[in-house]
Amino acid sequence: MILVTGGAGYIGSHAVLELLLAGHDVLVLDNLCNSSRQAIERVEYLAGRPVNFVKGDVRNRPLLNALFAAYPIGAVMHFAGLKAVGESVREPLRYYETNVSGSIALCQAMAEAGVFRLVFSSSATVYGETSVMPISEQCPTGVPTNPYGQSKLMAENVLRGLANSDPRWSIGLLRYFNPIGAHESGLIGEDPNGIPNNLLPYMLQVAIGRRKELNIFGNDYATPDGTGVRDYIHVVDLVKGHLRALERLEDTTGVHVWNLGTGQGHSVLEMVRALEEVSGRTIRYSIKPRRPGDIAQCWSDPRKAWSELGWRAERDLRTMLADAWRWQLQNPRGYTVEKKVPAALAS
Ligand code: NAD
Numbered sequence: 104m105i106l107v108t109g110g111a112g113y114i115g116s117h118a119v120l121e122l123l124l125a126g127h128d129v130l131v132l133d134n135l136c137n138s139s140r141q142a143i144e145r146v147e148y149l150a151g152r153p154v155n156f157v158k159g160d161v162r163n164r165p166l167l168n169a170l171f172a173a174y175p176i177g178a179v180m181h182f183a184g185l186k187a188v189g190e191s192v193r194e195p196l197r198y199y200e201t202n203v204s205g206s207i208a209l210c211q212a213m214a215e216a217g218v219f220r221l222v223f224s225s226s227a228t229v230y231g232e233t234s235v236m237p238i239s240e241q242c243p244t245g246v247p248t249n250p251y252g253q254s255k256l257m258a259e260n261v262l263r264g265l266a267n268s269d270p271r272w273s274i275g276l277l278r279y280f281n282p283i284g285a286h287e288s289g290l291i292g293e294d295p296n297g298i299p300n301n302l303l304p305y306m307l308q309v310a311i312g313r314r315k316e317l318n319i320f321g322n323d324y325a326t327p328d329g330t331g332v333r334d335y336i337h338v339v340d341l342v343k344g345h346l347r348a349l350e351r352l353e354d355t356t357g358v359h360v361w362n363l364g365t366g367q368g369h370s371v372l373e374m375v376r377a378l379e380e381v382s383g384r385t386i387r388y389s390i391k392p393r394r395p396g397d398i399a400q401c402w403s404d405p406r407k408a409w410s411e412l413g414w415r416a417e418r419d420l421r422t423m424l425a426d427a428w429r430w431q432l433q434n435p436r437g438y439t440v441e442k443k444v445p446a447a448l449a450s
């Protein structure tokens with residue numbers, strides 16, 4: 104059985120589905136602070152199998168101990184965490200406590216239970232402001248400019264120290280580039296709270312008429328059209344990379360770092376045009392000053408994951424946007440307002 108912390112969230116719910124489809128039993132631990140129980144119900148519907156779900160906090164050691172005692176957990180995928188950059192600047196301690204202390208509590212409980220295989224959600228943000236593209240795993244980590252990024256780097260370092268101290272640990276640090284998209288069914292996807300910080304959820308809300316226009320943060324970067332360039336990756340490809348990492352970690356030990364990206368960059372204006380094409384809607388935008396802390400461009404060298412995991416992203420930008428748009432159309436207000444089970448699930 105695989106314990107998936109944060110399994111009700113955006114990436115976690117897609118991972119739970121992929122694990123179930125691959126035949127794994129899954130236990131989800133999530134406090135639902137940024138997600139909905141509905142995501143799990145929909146995953147169960149898509150997989151045709153139930154999920155063991157426990158509402159609880161990853162920092163709760165007694166709860167973790169009880170879960171490891173009660174379920175035959177063989178490995179952990181650790182998604183639970185807080186991820187809003189701006190919020191992390193305002194509430195740094197909450198971020199360090201959840202993302203760093205939460206990871207420590209989890210590892211303590213794992214060690215006590217004799218479970219040593221862990222896949223950790225890290226981020227390309229740990230590379231900081233590097234100008235050498237593409238970014239390979241050899242690229243030194245930088246100095247993340249906000250507590251969110253720092254918390255990811257700190258958690259990575261905690262896990263490295265742990266693996267150095269005890270050869271039984273087998274840990275994958277997966278550095279995500281920019282996950283977007285949704286499951287092709289349109290039943291699970293990203294459901295941000297309040298005003299979205301990230302480009303794609305914001306653009307989707309403009310396309311569907313929930314917001315007037317997109318603010319493009321800067322068109323004077325040293326990029327082909329002046330707008331920021333990122334490596335967007337389909338969330339289903341991303342979680343497939345997690346399954347390959349989980350398998351790989353079964354016959355190796357120590358800490359392994361793998362970038363999860365496509366290796367291709369797209370600018371904000373390219374994203375706008377591509378979503379206009381996929382959705383048939385016009386996306387109004389205006390150019391605004393650069394967003395503090397943003398880098399001009401960032402894309403991955405994904406070759407290590409290909410050579411060591413046999414994994415690479417397969418879905419192109421059009422598929423990412425078509426799937427995201429389907430999710431948006433079918434769930435215009437995400438899970439939160441739509442408390443009713445959709446017709447497809449009721450049958
Ligand atoms: P998300 O907010 O949708 O999912 C995180 C889940 O963790 C949520 O369901 C939330 O309720 C749960 N959670 C938060 N604190 C918890 C706690 N103390 N105890 C138990 N559950 C808790 O975010 P996501 O986009 O699915 O991200 C998953 C992971 O991937 C996070 O660790 C995030 O930092 C990392 N990551 C995300 C991105 C991205 O762009 N989405 C990029 C890089 C890394």
Ligand code: UDP
Binds near residue numbers: 281
């Ligand atoms: N961006 C933008 N308007 C928005 C949100 C993002 O122009 O409302 C730009 C941002 O400056 C960056 C790109 O879109 O160049 C991706 O931003 P996002 O926050 O999604 O990812 P990150 O910056 O964390 O890689």
